[in-house]
Amino acid sequence: MSILExxxxxxxxxxxxxxxxxxxxxxxxxxxxxCGPNGAGKSTLASTVMGLAGYTDFEGDIRFExxxxxxxxxxxxxxxxxxxxxxxxxxxxxxxxxxxxxxxxRDRSRARLASALDSVGLDPxxxxxxxxxxxxxxxxxxxxxxxxILAMEPxxxxxxxxxxxIDVEALEQIFRALQELKDRGATVVMITHSPVVLKHAEHAxxxxxxxxxxxxxxxxxxxxxEDKCITCPHVNEPEEGEPA
Amino acid sequence: xxxxxxxxxxxxSIGITPGHPLPVNTARLQxxxxxxxxxxxxxxxxxxVDERPDGIAADITVKEGVQIERPVHICFGLLPxxxxxxxEMHIDIQEGAQASVLAHCTFPNAVEIEHRMDASxxxxxxxxxxxxxxxxxxxxxxxxxxxxxxxxxxxxxxxKTEFELIKxxxxxxxxxxxxxxxxxxxxxxxxxxxxxxxxxxxxRETGRLVGAHARAVLNSHxxxxxxxxxxxxxxxxxxxxxxxxxxxxxEVVQGQALAKAVPIVEVNDPxxxxxxxxxxxxxxxxxxxxxMSRGLGEDDAVDLIIEGLLS
Numbered sequence: 223m224s225i226l227e228x229x230x231x232x233x234x235x236x237x238x239x240x241x242x243x244x245x246x247x248x249x250x251x252x253x254x255x256x257c258g259p260n261g262a263g264k265s266t267l268a269s270t271v272m273g274l275a276g277y278t279d280f281e282g283d284i285r286f287e288x289x290x291x292x293x294x295x296x297x298x299x300x301x302x303x304x305x306x307x308x309x310x311x312x313x314x315x316x317x318x319x320x321x322x323x324x325x326x327x328r329d330r331s332r333a334r335l336a337s338a339l340d341s342v343g344l345d346p347x348x349x350x351x352x353x354x355x356x357x358x359x360x361x362x363x364x365x366x367x368x369x370x371i372l373a374m375e376p377x378x379x380x381x382x383x384x385x386x387x388i389d390v391e392a393l394e395q396i397f398r399a400l401q402e403l404k405d406r407g408a409t410v411v412m413i414t415h416s417p418v419v420l421k422h423a424e425h426a427x428x429x430x431x432x433x434x435x436x437x438x439x440x441x442x443x444x445x446x447x448e449d450k451c452i453t454c455p456h457v458n459e460p461e462e463g464e465p466a
Numbered sequence: 467x468x469x470x471x472x473x474x475x476x477x478x479s480i481g482i483t484p485g486h487p488l489p490v491n492t493a494r495l496q497x498x499x500x501x502x503x504x505x506x507x508x509x510x511x512x513x514x515v516d517e518r519p520d521g522i523a524a525d526i527t528v529k530e531g532v533q534i535e536r537p538v539h540i541c542f543g544l545l546p547x548x549x550x551x552x553x554e555m556h557i558d559i560q561e562g563a564q565a566s567v568l569a570h571c572t573f574p575n576a577v578e579i580e581h582r583m584d585a586s587x588x589x590x591x592x593x594x595x596x597x598x599x600x601x602x603x604x605x606x607x608x609x610x611x612x613x614x615x616x617x618x619x620x621x622x623x624x625x626k627t628e629f630e631l632i633k634x635x636x637x638x639x640x641x642x643x644x645x646x647x648x649x650x651x652x653x654x655x656x657x658x659x660x661x662x663x664x665x666x667x668x669x670r671e672t673g674r675l676v677g678a679h680a681r682a683v684l685n686s687h688x689x690x691x692x693x694x695x696x697x698x699x700x701x702x703x704x705x706x707x708x709x710x711x712x713x714x715x716x717e718v719v720q721g722q723a724l725a726k727a728v729p730i731v732e733v734n735d736p737x738x739x740x741x742x743x744x745x746x747x748x749x750x751x752x753x754x755x756x757x758m759s760r761g762l763g764e765d766d767a768v769d770l771i772i773e774g775l776l777s
Binding site for chain 1: 687751752755756757758760761763764767770771773776777
């Protein structure tokens with residue numbers, strides 16, 4: 223059953239069509255991957271679903287639990303259960319981790335916030351009272367952002383490049399946290415061009431040049447990507463007739 | 467109102483509830499208007515107070531080599547809506563001594579109050595002094611705060627001052643601190659102020675690094691909303707070998723607020739080094755969208771970001 227549906231979504235930015243007639247169904251309680259080369263439109267799609275500034279004037283429709291998201295502000299989409307984890311999480315000078323993780327949490331008790339940090343492999347005693355600022359590495363901020371999402375208990379998580387700036391050990395922790403989100407009933411959409419990330423998905427979409435090229439199992443998309451995309455001379459210029 | 471009642475009201479206004487007296491080894495001084503309403507000293511700390519028509523004059527000395535273990539609690543305040551309080555302080559932290567002060571300045575009902583402080587501070591050789599000043603104002607502004615200080619740091623001395631006004635309306639604030647830093651001394655000045663309505667904030671902080679290896683950091687974090695405005699003049703002058711300094715000013719502006727930052731750095735010795743960083747702007751869009759994507763409305767998200775900036 224779909225929780226998030228895109229129907230003929232088209233978006234132009236600066237006169238360029240960056241999402242081109244996209245129709246997709248994201249199934250409830252699944253881990254999806256949204257794959258494609260740089261510039262394919264993956265992050266743009268996430269920003270459009272989240273309703274970020276500059277990504278709201280699109281054609282077509284995006285429905286969440288059967289209701290259109292058109293015109294809804296970011297916070298309202300989040301309150302309904304959608305959230306986004308950025309490829310490069312923001313720094314918040316002076317803002318303590320407990321305040322950040324607790325910002326959208328359903329349960330703001332210290333025990334719950336500590337549990338969220340624990341789930342991403344960070345020691346709550348060492349992190350809860352620190353600031354989400356430049357003293358943290360990109361990998362630490364990424365895990366703290368994911369902890370804030372765990373505490374929020376969303377229904378759909380759009381996770382942009384889970385492996386960006388992350389070491390191997392921390393990446394495994396992130397995958398465990400994403401699995402925990404799924405175990406709690408959430409739908410996860412990982413945006414990636416990495417085969418390592420792709421193999422953790424149950425279902426995948428392949429995008430190029432703002433279009434949907436292929437969809438199916440992670441294995442199928444991985445093979446397609448290896449066979450056709452890596453050697454493709456038309457980087458982000460798919461030949462006519464290719465879209466799935 | 468008795469002195470005890472006034473003390474209780476002052477303490478309540480800064481969030482200290484009755485029934486939690488300070489430990490006996492904690493020194494305190496409580497001044498309402500021009501009247502000392504509470505005091506307790508510890509060995510090595512000398513306080514000589516002269517009550518004047520519009521305030522007090524106080525000589526505060528920490529004797530040579532004395533280490534005062536717990537922060538000295540000072541509370542200056544005025545409970546009425548109108549009035550003036552002029553504090554003249556001469557602080558002498560003698561050689562090798564160590565002390566810290568936690569000062570609250572509270573004007574919870576202010577409509578038209580002037581709080582003026584003129585301080586001279588001397589931190590002796592190898593001594594350490596930190597002064598944390600938190601202001602508690604009411605919601606209508608109405609306070610004119612004018613703290614001025616001349617500070618001298620002798621060789622190897624350390625001085626840290628923090629000024630915080632993040633709850634209640636500022637009214638008008640005009641900070642003017644000037645510090646002379648002799649050899650191997652360390653200066654740190656921090657101001658965290660949140661302005662609303664038509665609050666007016668002016669900060670003038672000057673550090674003169676006149677001794678070799680002297681170090682200084684001037685740090686101002688200001689958040690402005692509505693039609694409030696702020697001008698921050700941070701000056702660091704390094705004229706001694708291997709002096710080091712950094713000026714950091716961050717101002718967040720919302721609504722029709724106006725912010726101005728003027729970092730002035732001057733170096734007259736080829737081995738000295740001073741840097742500055744100033745950032746003024748609205749709340750960072752990515753920070754805002756991150757918090758909104760957790761379900762916070764825009765106003766709540768801005769509040770949280772500013773809470774961090776001013777923390």
